[in-house]
Amino acid sequence: MMKELTRGLLTAILAAAALYPTSTMAQDRPTDPSLKMPTLEDLIPGGETYRYTESLYGLQWWGDACIEPGIDSLVSVNPKNGKKTLLFTREAVNRALEQAGVRKLSHLYDIRTPWPDKPEALLPASQKFAVYNWETGQVTPRGDLPKEPAANYDLNTESMGLAYTVKNNLYVNGVRVTNEPEGIVCGQSVHRNEFGITKGTFWNPQGDMIAFYRMNESMVTPYPLVDITQRIGVVDPVRYPMAGMLSHQVKVGIHTPATGRTLYLNTGDVKDRYFTNITWSPDGRSLYLIELNRDQNHAKLCRYDAESGELAEVLYEEQHPKYVEPQQPIVFLPWDDTKFIYQSQRDGWNHLYLMSTDKGEETRQLTAGPWLVQGILGFNEKKREVIITATKESPLQSNIYKVRVKDGRMTALDNGQGVHNAQLSASGTYVIDNWSAPDVPRVIAIASTADGKETARLLTAKDPFAGLVMPTVETGTLKAADGVTDLHWRMLKPADFDPTKKYPVIVYVYGGPHAQMIVGNYMYTARGWDLYMANKGYIMFTLDNRGSQNRGLEFEQSTFRHLGVEECKDQAEGVRFLQSLPYVDARRIGVHGWSFGGHMTTALMLRYPELFKVGVAGGPVIDWKFYEVMYGERYMDTPQQNPDGYQETDLTRLAGNLKGHLLLIHDDHDDTCVPQHTLSFLKACVDARTYPDLFIYPCHKHNVLGRDRVHLHEKITRYFEDYL
């Protein structure tokens, strides 16, 4: 009965397939015999001849002057007309460094210019954070740097206070601030980098106080990764809290270098609470953070008094039956210390809300619509504007806008194409706009925020694939398994594509939250391996299923409590679309993905054995109960709360369904998705008498990076060539 229903639906979908809107990228590269067939070394990052897209490194603002560093010299660019002025040469800096007994620079890309009013540059840690004055030619290196290997340097350019970590402890200005045993980590990122957390130290604007994370993970069971490069192999454990298990506990400390005083926020019992999105009030006397309960369905914006460490007030609370996920700290208006912008998905899309430190004042939504704000670039203080990037043009794009704070009036500031990454100048009057579009490898330009006009072109990147045979790229949409939602797909066809032939297809999939595979930058983000395989005669297909990024909260949350199930249904729709195409060999469809995509690959092979002949799953999640607390419980709740959901998505239970060829690849040092996933699946397959294949990359973490990435892709290629 169910089967017939599905079949009926399928027929309808196949009939409709020809009508789906598609766009083919203009390809100005014919299949010219003079073109070279690219190798994996050309196309895979880490390859010896990898074709990088040209770029400019270290571009930044010095007040409202654009700074363009090079290997041998550093110039300022006048944003009005693009006129360049040499500020200094590497030779000059190195002369000064040599006199000061400091290691010389081999290029100028890591130099920063944080002081708009001074002719001074900040050199990197390897040069002892020396300050170079390009008018006097003097360098002043710091003297309080550690002799031990240090990390997580955080320098406040106002006070020149310097924080760093040695092993698991925090140091500030050369003084040890914490003295914790192994198992307690200070001054580093916490909560496994979820909730937008990327670091563990937070200077106040004045640089006279520093907040820091202290994570006690001594109660977290370590997962035993094994280092086989030593004789005898040794355990190299990672504290890994698995869903529903005892998790680490985080405190937030505040250290005042002038007095040497360190206090911890009085948050009460820290068990099962997340302290996220730390930021300071403009006066540097209050600390704001967004606190979240373990269930991740109740967020509180809290202000703590930095002197006492006491909770001053809870300014805002947000709840959701599924989850809330604060990822951006609040940002104060530069012209009003009582007003700040809070980002929330509470209307279903990430938008800006103007709030006040005075709880009585009403919150005002600044942006709205079925699209989302991706980031705040800064402000134009004079014009009372906030400059943002958003997906207003298309969920595949990222464009620059200014929003008038007074009334939320929004004005586009770029060409409305592609994907824009921008840096705003000090006054907010110019941006350095680094953008690409499906047919534009990269452009870097300066543009005015008054009218969005380009005022100076810094780079027009050459096609990185010039001289190489390249496939064509098409995109389009099809309906999700819910029958209503549009999903975006990308298809690569061999350069010599012949529509009268039948082609095998490989689906490349990720499918999890916080990622989008089809993005409107160069060649729609087609991956190097996809290009390679298309050149070998495969059609390469990718579909962003429900649950993926930039399509709003409902789209993302449709997968809640049974991750992978709806996603697989959508991918199956993608395959049915493929099978409706006359040039697709319906029996020769493969699938490949890594991490969440490894889960998807495995799940698709097991749930749709009739659709997929070959799969290669890298670093797969096999059973969400082996995944970590922060990410896992957000989407799945705990195994105790959601036993049915965990059971439904546990792929070891489906091991007996394996019919095609499935290669699992795992890294032996994978501390994101531990090897227990793949090994448990192998055991389940042995028990069920099914026959997956396996490869392990020793000495790699959650992905195979560097030179070995070429080996990985050759390995994957051979598997499809052997079996598809």
Added chain:
Amino acid sequence: MMKELTRGLLTAILAAAALYPTSTMAQDRPTDPSLKMPTLEDLIPGGETYRYTESLYGLQWWGDACIEPGIDSLVSVNPKNGKKTLLFTREAVNRALEQAGVRKLSHLYDIRTPWPDKPEALLPASQKFAVYNWETGQVTPRGDLPKEPAANYDLNTESMGLAYTVKNNLYVNGVRVTNEPEGIVCGQSVHRNEFGITKGTFWNPQGDMIAFYRMNESMVTPYPLVDITQRIGVVDPVRYPMAGMLSHQVKVGIHTPATGRTLYLNTGDVKDRYFTNITWSPDGRSLYLIELNRDQNHAKLCRYDAESGELAEVLYEEQHPKYVEPQQPIVFLPWDDTKFIYQSQRDGWNHLYLMSTDKGEETRQLTAGPWLVQGILGFNEKKREVIITATKESPLQSNIYKVRVKDGRMTALDNGQGVHNAQLSASGTYVIDNWSAPDVPRVIAIASTADGKETARLLTAKDPFAGLVMPTVETGTLKAADGVTDLHWRMLKPADFDPTKKYPVIVYVYGGPHAQMIVGNYMYTARGWDLYMANKGYIMFTLDNRGSQNRGLEFEQSTFRHLGVEECKDQAEGVRFLQSLPYVDARRIGVHGWSFGGHMTTALMLRYPELFKVGVAGGPVIDWKFYEVMYGERYMDTPQQNPDGYQETDLTRLAGNLKGHLLLIHDDHDDTCVPQHTLSFLKACVDARTYPDLFIYPCHKHNVLGRDRVHLHEKITRYFEDYL
């Protein structure tokens, strides 16, 4: 130059190949269409329908009466005429057990009859070592058994003293004898079961003193095996001393239950010494052992006084520039407590030497010749004969002989065929002879040691493969790479073999010491998987190269200090022989082996990439420096002493040579050949940009046993089917 020389040799060998002597086993099974094609479930141990060869379990002597237990009854067999007498039924024993509140027996196979003069049977541990008197019908269970899980039970049937271990400590008669922390193991086998050691407790004949091993391995680096069946996976470490590294230290204790006294032999510093082959003097007051230095080239037969623990004397010393390997304890003559038999390979073959406890008396060699004694079955005290098994007929056989101690006169006691395993009766006048031959699945008979005549036939096993399609088995010899040594090979051909066709070949290889693949028992020991693959149309070939068992010391020691190199040369000769055969497809030759055979498989793929297209290496040794001290240093010395040898045999250095398809299989709990071998090889291949394949069996040790063994062989089969 070298290459041409090899080529010339090759031509000569190929020309000679047709002349090699071969023997084809008479196969009385035509390719009858009524025969069933066997499955892996039929042919692999652990398979659901595995075809065991019929046998009789628990056969033993009760004095000079043969005891034949069954499920429901136990009979004695008169060795003179085979007449059977019922001694008791299971029902009767169980009635008595039930009354005594002891668990009932589900069969009688584990019952022992150690008291020739009493109508009493000893029941197993599960029945509390109860003694059952079949005349009175009474059972007497022991009361001093442990409540905790115990192991290594050792019961002396003279005194009824009972030793066992709980965790790492020894108990005797319910009393805890040792109280050692984790890292010190008492009462268990030591030295990783090398030197013939299989247990850790040794009662004296009277049962009033017990010697035991105490092994301190706290200084041995543990290898971190990981148990993935627990959430979070946990380390399940094994103390694994690798070649050249710090090894465990062993002491020998003696405990006297009557006094509760425990002493340790005063051996001096126990570092880097092996204490092996423990046995007691007939009077139970002296302990003999053979001590070996770490270099394993100097053995000493020592006598210790059991009362004082002091060394009384060194009776005999043996040295060898390569190694000596004592594996059999001395055995005293039952009619003369001052004389014992020592086994030694000092003339190049394992032979018997008559020695005296009086050092002044001369040693006399009892057996001699280019063949070896395999074991001492016991004595005929009346006739002053020792009964042995030996390879005198053929290195592929094991036959029974009596040797007159007076003058070494040796008389054959069996039919001169096949492989005989025998148990000698109390007086030494009869044997239970359990034998098989190439065309005899199994015969169990009683025979007289007076003339070797069979007096009673207990079993003539049916062909286990009746009704199944079976390949033909051929054997023969060819010359080793040294040009002089004969090597034995076995070849299986499909039942429907057609000499005008070309067949692919799979070489099954072990190749290491202490093992022989071609043995003259049923079907020349052809393995189930070999039969299966021959049925699928492969020729299955196995060659016992130099270094393997039962060919004498020089043959074995030709591989000294560079294990695998000569062995591979011999296997390459085997392949050249195969390639000379008109019905062999010379380009389709594969190789498979496990453990040492895994090393051989990998080494052959890397050293002879032109000969082998496909290999499957299970649990391989990749680099001898990752192997353990006892076995590894015997054949390779330490990495410090023999850096060139270790380098030459380190297969990671040859990873770049891989051309064909090589599947490596390892068990995640392999504590014999730790996973570091395979993982190191994968890393070397990734570095060298070569592409082996991998599979891991979770929760298995050094081999895949039980039900999963069928999965393993299906996996191996698929690999050869895909690529060969």
